[in-house]
Amino acid sequence: MRDVAIVGIGQTPVGEHWGASLRELGADAVLAALADAGLSSADALIVGNAFGASFSSQTQLGALIADYANLNPIEAWSVEAADASGGAALRAGYMAVASGLADVVVVVGVEKSTDSIAQTRVMARNVALDADYEAAHGLTQTAQAGLVMRRYLYEYGVELGAFEGFSINAHANAKGNKNAMFQNQIKPGAFARASMVADPVNLFDGAPDADGAAAVVLMSADAARDLGKPAVLIAGSAAATDRLTLHERQDLLYLTAVAESTQKALAQAEVALGDVQVMELHDSYTIMTTLALEAMGFAARGRGWALAANAGEMFRPTGKLPISTFGGLKARGNPVGATGVYQAVEACLQLRCQAGVHQVPQAHTALIQSIGGFGSTVVTHVLRLLD
Amino acid sequence: MRDVAIVGIGQTPVGEHWGASLRELGADAVLAALADAGLSSADALIVGNAFGASFSSQTQLGALIADYANLNPIEAWSVEAADASGGAALRAGYMAVASGLADVVVVVGVEKSTDSIAQTRVMARNVALDADYEAAHGLTQTAQAGLVMRRYLYEYGVELGAFEGFSINAHANAKGNKNAMFQNQIKPGAFARASMVADPVNLFDGAPDADGAAAVVLMSADAARDLGKPAVLIAGSAAATDRLTLHERQDLLYLTAVAESTQKALAQAEVALGDVQVMELHDSYTIMTTLALEAMGFAARGRGWALAANAGEMFRPTGKLPISTFGGLKARGNPVGATGVYQAVEACLQLRCQAGVHQVPQAHTALIQSIGGFGSTVVTHVLRLLD
Numbered sequence: 113m114r115d116v117a118i119v120g121i122g123q124t125p126v127g128e129h130w131g132a133s134l135r136e137l138g139a140d141a142v143l144a145a146l147a148d149a150g151l152s153s154a155d156a157l158i159v160g161n162a163f164g165a166s167f168s169s170q171t172q173l174g175a176l177i178a179d180y181a182n183l184n185p186i187e188a189w190s191v192e193a194a195d196a197s198g199g200a201a202l203r204a205g206y207m208a209v210a211s212g213l214a215d216v217v218v219v220v221g222v223e224k225s226t227d228s229i230a231q232t233r234v235m236a237r238n239v240a241l242d243a244d245y246e247a248a249h250g251l252t253q254t255a256q257a258g259l260v261m262r263r264y265l266y267e268y269g270v271e272l273g274a275f276e277g278f279s280i281n282a283h284a285n286a287k288g289n290k291n292a293m294f295q296n297q298i299k300p301g302a303f304a305r306a307s308m309v310a311d312p313v314n315l316f317d318g319a320p321d322a323d324g325a326a327a328v329v330l331m332s333a334d335a336a337r338d339l340g341k342p343a344v345l346i347a348g349s350a351a352a353t354d355r356l357t358l359h360e361r362q363d364l365l366y367l368t369a370v371a372e373s374t375q376k377a378l379a380q381a382e383v384a385l386g387d388v389q390v391m392e393l394h395d396s397y398t399i400m401t402t403l404a405l406e407a408m409g410f411a412a413r414g415r416g417w418a419l420a421a422n423a424g425e426m427f428r429p430t431g432k433l434p435i436s437t438f439g440g441l442k443a444r445g446n447p448v449g450a451t452g453v454y455q456a457v458e459a460c461l462q463l464r465c466q467a468g469v470h471q472v473p474q475a476h477t478a479l480i481q482s483i484g485g486f487g488s489t490v491v492t493h494v495l496r497l498l499d
Numbered sequence: 500m501r502d503v504a505i506v507g508i509g510q511t512p513v514g515e516h517w518g519a520s521l522r523e524l525g526a527d528a529v530l531a532a533l534a535d536a537g538l539s540s541a542d543a544l545i546v547g548n549a550f551g552a553s554f555s556s557q558t559q560l561g562a563l564i565a566d567y568a569n570l571n572p573i574e575a576w577s578v579e580a581a582d583a584s585g586g587a588a589l590r591a592g593y594m595a596v597a598s599g600l601a602d603v604v605v606v607v608g609v610e611k612s613t614d615s616i617a618q619t620r621v622m623a624r625n626v627a628l629d630a631d632y633e634a635a636h637g638l639t640q641t642a643q644a645g646l647v648m649r650r651y652l653y654e655y656g657v658e659l660g661a662f663e664g665f666s667i668n669a670h671a672n673a674k675g676n677k678n679a680m681f682q683n684q685i686k687p688g689a690f691a692r693a694s695m696v697a698d699p700v701n702l703f704d705g706a707p708d709a710d711g712a713a714a715v716v717l718m719s720a721d722a723a724r725d726l727g728k729p730a731v732l733i734a735g736s737a738a739a740t741d742r743l744t745l746h747e748r749q750d751l752l753y754l755t756a757v758a759e760s761t762q763k764a765l766a767q768a769e770v771a772l773g774d775v776q777v778m779e780l781h782d783s784y785t786i787m788t789t790l791a792l793e794a795m796g797f798a799a800r801g802r803g804w805a806l807a808a809n810a811g812e813m814f815r816p817t818g819k820l821p822i823s824t825f826g827g828l829k830a831r832g833n834p835v836g837a838t839g840v841y842q843a844v845e846a847c848l849q850l851r852c853q854a855g856v857h858q859v860p861q862a863h864t865a866l867i868q869s870i871g872g873f874g875s876t877v878v879t880h881v882l883r884l885l886d
Binding site for chain 2: 204
C-alpha cells in the first residue's frame with residue numbers, strides 16, 4: 113500500500129451563497145485545490161455530498177462538477193454518509209491513491225442548503241434519519257439531539273448552562289477566519305436567553321446549515337515529496353458505524369462508532385490520543401461534542417460537559433487541547449457534506465503553519481472527525497506533516 | 500497493489516417488491532453474498548444507490564443496511580453516480596481491497612422505485628439530469644433518449660423498427676431467469692404497435708424501473724485462493740465521465756466516456772475486445788445499446804443499429820457475442836443503483852459455469868459496463884475466473 117499525502121487545499125467561504133449553485137461552489141474549491149498543488153489535472157474526482165438530491169434535486173455531482181471544472185473525461189463519482197459524507201469521501205480518495213489505481217485524486221465536499229425554505233430544509237435533512245421508524249413519525253436531527261441531551265442531563269444531573277463554553281469557544285476561534293459563517297461572539301450568559309429549538313437544545317447549541325465547498329488534492333507520499341510543496345501525510349484513516357436509530361441502541365449516551373474509528377485511526381498512525389495537538393471535531397450540537405469527547409477518551413463518561421467550563425482556555429489555538437480552531441461546525445458553519453473536507457483543509461493549514469491567528473504552536477499531529485446521523489457513521493483521520 | 504477477487508455473490512429477484520424496503524432488499528443480498536462466500540462478517544460495506552433520497556426519502560444507507568444485516572460497527576458508506584452507481588460502488592470496493600485498507604468488502608447495489616407513483620418517479624429520477632439546465636425545463640431521462648434516437652435516425656437514415664432485435668433478444672435471454680422482472684417474450688413486429696413514450700422511444704425501447712438488490716464479496720486474490728471457493732478476478736476496472744448535459748456535447752452520437760473506460764479497463768486486463776466472451780451492457784434504451792456498441796468498437800459509427808438484426812443469434816448465450824445473457828436491463832429489469840452489481844453477479848455466474856440455461860460455453864473473460872445519465876458516467880470492469 114502506498115502512503116498518501118494531501119498536496120493541495122481549497123475552500124470557498126461558508127455561508128449563504130444565493131448566487132452560486134452546487135456546480136459553482138464545487139468547481140471553485142476543486143480548482144483552488146489544484147492551483148494550490150500547482151497542478152492542472154487529476155485522475156479522479158470524488159465528491160462528498162449529503163443532500164444534493166433533497167436540497168437541490170441534483171445528483172450525479174461527480175460528472176457535473178468534473179464538467180464544470182473542465183476535467184472530463186476524468187473518473188468521478190459521489191460518496192454519501194449523511195453529515196459524514198465529507199470524511200467518507202476523503203477516505204475513498206485515500207483508498208484510490210493508496211491502491212495505486214489513481215495517482216492524483218481531488219476530493220471535494222460540497223453542500224448547498226440555503227435555496228430551500230426552512231421547513232423544506234428540515235424535511236430534506238430528514239432523509240439521513242430512518243425514513244420508516246424515525247422521520248415518518250416527526251423526528252428531526254435536532255429533535256434527536258434534544259432527546260439525547262435531555263437523557264444526558266437527567267442521567268448525570270447536569271445543568272443546561274454547563275454546555276455554553278463549547279459554543280462560546282467555537283465563535284471565539286472563528287474570529288479572523290474569513291471563510292467562517294459567523295465571526296460574531298457569544299457573550300457568557302447568552303445561553304440562558306437563547307430560544308429553544310428542540311428543548312433542551314437551544315439556538316446556540318446547534319451548528320447552522322450552510323453552503324460551501326472544500327477540496328483537497330491527494331497523491332502518493334513519494335510523488336508528493338517530488339512535488340516540492342508542503343504536504344500532509346494521511347497517517348491514519350478509519351470509519352465505523354452504529355445502529356442508525358436511537359431507539360435500538362443499547363446505550364443512548366455512548367457513541368460506539370466514535371470510539372471504534374478513533375482507536376483504529378490512532379492505531380494505524382501509531383500515535384496515542386495524547387500525541388494529538390489539534391482536533392477538528394463534529395460539533396454539530398454541544399451534546400455531540402460532549403459525547404464525542406467522552407467516547408474518544410478525553411473525559412470519563414458523564415464528565416464531557418465539564419470540559420466546556422474551560423473550553424475558552426483549553427480549546428483555544430494556544431490552549432492545551434485546541435479544538436475547532438477555525439470555528440468548527442458551530443461558527444465556521446456546517447455545509448453538511450462539505451464539512452469533513454473543511455476539517456481536512458483546516459488541519460492542513462495548521463500542519464503547514466499557515467493558520468494565521470488560528471495557528472496552534474508546534475502542531476505536528478492533527479485529528480479530524482466527521483459524524484453522520486447521531487453517531488451512526490463516523491470517519492476519523494489522523495494527519496501529520498510529511499517528512 | 501493487491502489483486503482483488505469476487506468470492507461471493509447474492510441477489511434478490513428484480514421486480515415490484517411492495518413488501519420490502521431498501522433495508523430489507525439490501526440486507527437480503529448482503530447476507531446471501533456472505534453466505535455464498537462462506538463468511539459471516541466483513542470489514543466494510545459499500546452501497547451503490549442512485550435514488551434513495553428521491554424515491555424513498557432515505558440516505559445514509561451504509562449505516563442502515565449494516566445495521567439491518569447485523570454488521571455494525573462495520574465501516575459503511577454509499578456511492579452515487581446515477582444509473583452507474585452500482586458500477587462505481589464495485590470500483591470503490593475494488594479500491595478498498597486493492598489498497599489493503601480492507602480485507603473483506605461487501606458491495607451491495609440496491610434500489611427501490613415502485614413505492615413512488617409514476618409521475619413522482621419521473622421527477623425523482625430527474626435528479627440525475629442537470630437540475631438547472633435540463634430537469635427544470637421538463638427534460639426527462641426518456642426524453643433525452645428520444646432526442647438522441649431522433650438525431651440518430653435522421654443522421655444515418657435508419658428506420659425505427661431496426662432496433663427491435665435488441666429488445667426481442669433481451670426478453671429471450673431472460674427466459675428461465677427466476678430473478679428477472681420479465682420472462683415474457685416480445686414477438687417480432689411488436690415494436691410497430693408499441694405505444695410511444697418519448698417519440699421515437701417506445702415502450703419496448705426502454706428498460707423498466709424496478710426494485711432489487713445484488714451484492715458481491717471482495718477479497719484479495721491471495722485470500723480468495725485460500726478460501727477454496729470458485730473466485731472471479733477483477734482484471735480491469737475503469738471509470739470515465741462526459742459532459743452531463745446533452746446540449747454541451749461536441750457530438751450527440753458518440754459516447755466518449757464509454758470509449759475511454761472500455762479501453763482503460765481492457766488495457767489493465769491486458770485483453771482485446773475480441774477476447775471478451777460475454778458482456779453485460781447498460782441496455783437502458785435501444786439507442787444506448789447502439790451507441791455503446793459503436794463507442795466500444797463493435798460497430799462502425801452509424802452501424803450499431805445493424806447488429807440488432809442478428810441479435811437473436813449473435814447476442815444469445817450460444818451466439819458469437821453474448822450480451823445481456825440474463826435479460827439485461829430491458830428484461831431482467833433496471834433497479835437503478837443495483838444494476839451495475841447485478842451485472843457483476845451475472846458475469847460471475849457465467850465465469851463460474853453456474854449460469855444454467857444462460858450459460859455461455861467456455862466463458863473465460865467477461866466485460867460489464869454501468870452507465871449513468873446518457874453516457875455521462877461510465878464504469879467498466881473486466882472479469883475472469885481466478886487461476
